[in-house]
Amino acid sequence: MSIDLFEIRSRMPSYNPNSNVDDRVRWLPSSNGTYSAFSTLASLRTPHSIIPWFKLVWFPQNIPRMSFILWVAIRGRLSTRDRIHKYDPMAVTTCVLCNSHLESYAHLFFECLFSRAIWTQLMKICGSPWNGLCWNAIIDWASTHWRGNSPATVFFVG
Numbered sequence: 001m002s003i004d005l006f007e008i009r010s011r012m013p014s015y016n017p018n019s020n021v022d023d024r025v026r027w028l029p030s031s032n033g034t035y036s037a038f039s040t041l042a043s044l045r046t047p048h049s050i051i052p053w054f055k056l057v058w059f060p061q062n063i064p065r066m067s068f069i070l071w072v073a074i075r076g077r078l079s080t081r082d083r084i085h086k087y088d089p090m091a092v093t094t095c096v097l098c099n100s101h102l103e104s105y106a107h108l109f110f111e112c113l114f115s116r117a118i119w120t121q122l123m124k125i126c127g128s129p130w131n132g133l134c135w136n137a138i139i140d141w142a143s144t145h146w147r148g149n150s151p152a153t154v155f156f157v158g
């Protein structure tokens with residue numbers, strides 16, 4: 001017995017190999033011991049909780065393009081002019097709607113007079129308690145009140 005095997009054997013005092021049974025390879029991530037790509041992927045993935053706004057964005061009647069834009073907006077990754085200005089200092093930063101303020105998320109969606117008028121009418125139609133809520137508050141509210149195929153969800157996304 002080599003020194004390495006002796007050391008391994010000394011670390012497993014309760015292990016008594018049965019010389020009458022052939023050795024077998026077992027894939028530990030799988031419950032039955034056989035390899036599968038699914039069990040490998042499952043062992044590598046970190047479980048995450050379900051995002052509350054998932055069904056607000058992705059539902060059977062969605063328009064993929066609109067859902068994608070909403071998803072990007074919720075993640076805070078729309079290319080507003082203030083974000084573009086961070087990597088392009090020569091970029092124009094004024095709001096595309098009113099051409100008088102810095103175009104940021106807050107301004108573009110809620111502070112601009114044009115968008116505020118649209119949001120006020122839209123949220124009134126959808127029955128939302130619109131009182132100048134911020135983006136995150138609207139998404140939280142919509143996630144709990146507009147689920148799946150409700151007309152409000154279809155109206156909001158599409």
Ligand SMILES: [Zn+2]
Pocket residue numbers: 095096097098099100101107108111112113
């Ligand atoms: Zn504006």
